[in-house]
Amino acid sequence: MTPPSKKPIVVFGPSGTGKSTLLKRLFAEYPTDFGFSVSNTTRQPRAGEANGIDYHFLTRDQFLSAIDRKEFIEHAEFSGNMYGTTVQAVKDVADSGRMCILDIDVQGVKSVKNTDLGARFVFVAPPSEEELERRLRSRGTDDEPSILKRLAAAKSELDYGSQEGSCDVKIVNDDLERAYKSLVDFIFEKSL
Numbered sequence: 001m002t003p004p005s006k007k008p009i010v011v012f013g014p015s016g017t018g019k020s021t022l023l024k025r026l027f028a029e030y031p032t033d034f035g036f037s038v039s040n041t042t043r044q045p046r047a048g049e050a051n052g053i054d055y056h057f058l059t060r061d062q063f064l065s066a067i068d069r070k071e072f073i074e075h076a077e078f079s080g081n082m083y084g085t086t087v088q089a090v091k092d093v094a095d096s097g098r099m100c101i102l103d104i105d106v107q108g109v110k111s112v113k114n115t116d117l118g119a120r121f122v123f124v125a126p127p128s129e130e131e132l133e134r135r136l137r138s139r140g141t142d143d144e145p146s147i148l149k150r151l152a153a154a155k156s157e158l159d160y161g162s163q164e165g166s167c168d169v170k171i172v173n174d175d176l177e178r179a180y181k182s183l184v185d186f187i188f189e190k191s192l
């Protein structure tokens, strides 16, 4: 069985709430404690990409069969290619002695809850909806339609995160230092 400390951590919350910012800092400070699951894709390998390292490269038929067997936590199609994360890929990270961190949406969260991964869930919430919009705009990575789409999706992420039992810890990312400390405390102390 996976020791509790290696159980996957699922981080979710609205786009722009600061998940990547917090995780980037975590990986920089603890480079050997965490691992990434290897995604599956139907796209062709690029020069230098190795199967099982950069991606698990699958044919479309193999990918569709894996969907039928309910092997995916989440999957999506981008520009004609399918991409997804399997339960097994997350288990492989734990088997390598590292903690797998998943940054996924609410659909993915629900799907992880239907597995035997024993994951722990962190909901990263913005201080307010106004501040979330300010961060999305000041990030400067999205055009107006994309910002509006993210803000609309934020409402259901916030609703879900506020439901009893949806997460093990809710971290309000107001002050970054404080939020980061809460994340580290949760990951390393409560996991023992």
Ligand SMILES: Nc1ncnc2c1ncn2[C@@H]1O[C@H](COP(=O)(O)OP(=O)(O)OP(=O)(O)O)[C@@H](O)[C@H]1O
Binding pocket: 013, 014, 015, 016, 017, 018, 019, 020, 021, 022, 135, 136, 138, 139, 173, 174, 175, 176, 177, 179
């Ligand atoms: N505590 C904070 N205070 C102020 N600004 C912050 C804070 N945390 C993150 N930000 C800023 O908010 C913006 C959004 O953060 P980030 O890109 O990490 O969000 P995200 O939740 O990972 O979004 P996505 O789901 O779209 O990847 C960035 O410009 C980041 O620098």
